[in-house]
Amino acid sequence: MIETFFGNGTLDAPVALLASLLIGIVFGVALEQAGFGSSRRLAGIFYFRDMAVLKVMFTAVIVSMLGLCYAKAFGWIAADNVYFLHTIYAAQIVGGLIFGIGFVVSGWCPGTGAVGLASGKVDALVFLAGAIGGSMLYNEAYPAVARLSAADHGVVFAYNSLGISEAALALVFTLIAVGGFWGAEYLEKRRFGTGMLWGSPCLKAFSVVLITGAFGLFALSKQPPATATAAVAQETALLKGLQSGTDHIDPTELADRLLAGDTVIILVDIRTPGEFSRFHLRSAINLQPEELSAALAPHINQGLIVLYSNGMTHPAQARDSLFRQGFENVCFLTDGLEGFLETCLKPASLRREPVPPIQALKISAWRAFFLAPATPAATRSSAPVLPEKPGLIETDWLNENLGTPGIKLIDLRAQSEYNTSHIPGSLNLNPESLRGWVRGVPSSLLPANMLAEHFSLMGIHPDNFLVLVCTDKLQDATLAGMACERLQHVRYGFLQGGFPKWQAEKRPLDAMLPTAQPSQYPVPDQPDAFTIEAKDVLQALGRPEPLLLDVRSADYFAGKKQDEARGGHIPGAINRDYTEDVAKAKTYSAFKPVDELGEIYAKLIPTKDTPVILYCRTGHQASQTYFTLTHLLGYTHIKWYDGGWTEWSAKPEWPVE
Amino acid sequence: MNPYCAGVLLGLTLLLSYLILGAGLGASAGLARLGAAIDLQLDPARTLASDYFGRWGAHPLQYYLVFMLAGVFFGGLISALLGNRCVISVERGAKCPPKKRLLFSLLGGVLVGFASRLANGCTSGQALSGSALLITGSLLFLFSVFAGGYAAAWFVRRQWDD
Incomplete structure (x- = not known):
């Protein structure tokens, strides 16, 4: 080899x-010996006066073509050792026409021009200067004419374009050339009496040699490929591919080429359709390993087929199998999809090694390209039906609708937990960032304009459906729910069982930061209807309604424990510990069944429209009971005293029980 | 030399080029790189920033096809000198004034230089080397060259009138 x-x-x-x-x-000697140091001779072909160009050129093409075919057939040279020109139809056809005009006008082409100059031809010197100028002109005109070269079809062989074997086309080409030689000789003999070789033993012998050579090739390629030498050669070529690295493509190279819109690459995801629909690399098609050879047949040795899966084993095996079936243009993605995510899509900020600024820019460009939404959903035929009011979202539903445009996941867990792994596409939100010092009370839910600002930064739109994801601290999600409701954003749901349940069910996870285009979240023109202040609670004191419901644990309610200025509770309040609404399963916490909750609250609150004021210490825990009563059980007059015991206990003049 | 013998020599040279270099013959790239080198002399920053020449960097002449073009010149020179065919002249038809012939050479040269870059090769790189590999685009280039040449031949025929 x-x-x-x-x-x-x-x-x-x-x-x-x-x-x-x-x-x-x-090369120069051959051209000069052919008489190509003369422009007159070169131009002769265009006036059917001197057919030397045809004879020399076609002889050279046929000799090297046959030589290369034999070299390949005998395994002397492998395709990956040869530089193949790409086919760019528009550029080569338009370029060919202009070239032909320039050729006949000047009587030279670049190689023969150099020989002409060596032969002392002044017109060759002028031609070469013009050609250098023409190249410089192309450089200047490049922005305008690059469009012609845009559709690069990669390496395309005419026998594939025509759907015949290489040997058959080589034979046809040889026969045409030999016919051309005889035609040229005849023409020259008839018109000018110069065709000395017409019918000469020399031309006869030459024709026979060429045609025999082409037929021999045909016979050679007809041999069954199962012969030991051919099989060994093929395996050697395959193993050589391993050594030279042509059997795989690096994630960064793939990312760059796809980003640049490289149409040569045919990207094939060989994972299951389920995995594919959850996430795949942009422009990938999904094929199962057994479908590969049939589905990729149109691309055999055309373009570059890139196979990938999560890891490397399956694509490597598939690649080898395709190689044995004659596909020499297949490679697989180094380190698989997992490596791609790690190398190309992991945010620079999360990397252990410092990332140079240029690399960081690249990473963000790749992320914007490959993590753009809508790819997974594009494979599904119908849009999911999104709940129109707050409620519980099951993990099954979310799994099925993951990646649907318009569904946004908000992960309320700690930053470090989120960074390590989260449901793909999740935005992270610290629930405490929704609270602040409002009207003299700490830990109050921020005013609507500030919440809207916050939502805008996260790229949330009013028509997005938000899925709130938390750990077993369900009140984190329900507090975020209060923020949604203050913004009149009722299209939200609460992932039942939260992240722990999702994780326990082995659903998809990743560690990517999704892209969030900042939005303009509108600020409602009215205050929310559920938040009440201390003055409303003071008015309720001593009356049967509204009912005051303290959701803190019994010890705090009774004043046995206190983290505030005073212990105890607001006079007349009843107690229902918010944690009792939650059942702890093996790996996660979830709301108790609605029936069970309904029975319990029915004993505490006379009717569904009884006015109730909920409070806890900071409004956090009470937000959970608010969700239970309003959205799970359908109570209609539930108010939320956000200031809670924090405010109440700090006012010595307000009564305590 | 018998054109078929010259053709066989040329074909074997091309075959040798593929087997040794792994790439075919080429001439226009060498001329284009000379153009890039000239541009670099005139305005280096602008050349390096340009979309096409800029790709070749600050040393466009360090490229195998530039050396090959130099070889073609020297090969031609050796062969012409040995054959006693090296005569300084403007090749033309007897009735064609040298100026006209040189103008045609210049104009044709500009077209050829431009078209070679557009098609990514000339008669050597595309028509000869690409066609020998039966590459679709190269064969189309070959046919287009003859189509363009025959279409324009009539208009410039006078330069060869004797």
Whole structure:
């Protein structure tokens, strides 16, 4: 097997430059010997006067074509050791037409022009100067004409375009060339009496050699590929691919090429359809391993097929299998999807190693490209039905609708937990960031304009459906729910069992930061209807209604424990510990069944429309009971005293029980 | 030399180029890189920032096809000198004034230089080397060259009138 400079990547090494010079010298000798140091002779073909160009050029093409076919058939050279020009239809057709005009006008082409200059032709010198100028002109015009070169089809072979075998096309091409030689000789003999070789033994012998050579090739490729030598050669080529690294593509290279809109790449995800629909790399198609060879048949040795899965084993095996079936243009993604996520899509801020600024820019460009929403949902036919009012969301439903545009996940767990792993696409929100010092009371839910600002930064739109995700501290999610309601955002749900249940069920997780385009969340023009202040509570004192419900634990209610200025509770309040609404399963906490909760509260609150004031210490715990009563049980007149015991206990003049 | 013998020599050279370099023959890239080198002399910053020449960096001449073009010149020179065919002249039809012929050469040169960059190769790189590999785009280029040449031939025929 021959190792070429191109194959070794050393085409710019001094020894390769020397080899190029020597090959150039032989090339120049051949052109000069052919008589191509004369523009008159070169132009002759366009006036059917001197067909030397046809004879020389087609002889050269056929000889090297047959030579290369034999070199490949005997396994002397592998395709990956040869530089193949890409096919760009518009550029090559338009370029060819302009070139042809320039060729006939000047009588030269670049190689022959150099030989012409060596032969002392002044017109060749002028031509070369013009050609250098034309190249510079192209550079200047590049922004305008680059469009012609945009559709790069990669390496395309004519026998694939025509759907015939390489040997068949080589034979056809040889027959056409030999026919051309005889035609040219006949023409020259008839018109000018110069076609000395017409019918000569020399031309006959030459024709026979070429055609026999082409037929021999045909016969050679007809041999069953199962012969030991062919199989060994193929396996050697396969193993060589491992060594030279052509069997895989690095995640960064893939990311760059896809980002640049490289149409040569055919990206194939060989994971299950379920995994594919949850997340896949942009532009990937989903094929199961057994479907590969049939589905990819149109792309055999055209373009670059890139296989990926979560890891590398399956794509590597699939790649080898395809290689044995004749696909030489298949590689797999190094380190799989997991490696891709880690290398390309992990935010620079979360990396252990410091990331240079240029790399960080690249990462953010990749993230914007590959994590753009809508890809997973595009594979589903119908849009999901989103609940129109707050309620509980089951993990099954979320799993099925993950990635749907318009559904936003808000993860209320601690930053470190979120950073480690979260439901794909989740935004992280610290519930404490929703509270502050409002009208003299700490830990109060922020005013609507500030909450709207917060939502805007997270890129939330009023018509988004928000899924609130927390740990077993359900009140974190319900407090975020109060923020939603203050903004009149009723399209939200609370993930039953939260993150622990999701995790226990082994649902998809990742550690990516989703992109959030800041939005303009509108500020409602009216205050919310559920928050009440101390003055409303003072008015209720001593009356049967509204009912005061203290949701803190019994010890705090009774004053046995206190974290405030005074212990106890507001006079007349009844107690129902908010934690009793929650049942702890093995791995997670969830609201108790609605029936059970309904029975309990029915004993405490006379009717569904009885006015009730909920309070706790800071409004946090009471937000959970508010969710239970309003959204799970359908109570209609529930108010929330956000100031709670924090405010009440600090006012010595207000009564305590 | 018999054109078929010259063709076989040329074909074997091309084959050798593929087997040794791993790439075919080429001439226009060398000219284009000379153009880039000239541009670099005139305005380095602008050249390096340009979309096309900029890709070749600050040393466009350190490229195998530049050396190959130099080889073509020297090969041609050796062969012409040995064959006693090296004569300084403007090749033209006897009735064609040299100035007209040189103007045509210049104009054709500009077209050829531009088209070679557009098509990413000339008669050597595309028509010869690409066609030998049966590459679709190269064969289309080959046919387009002849189509363009035959279409324009009539208009410039006078330069060869004797």
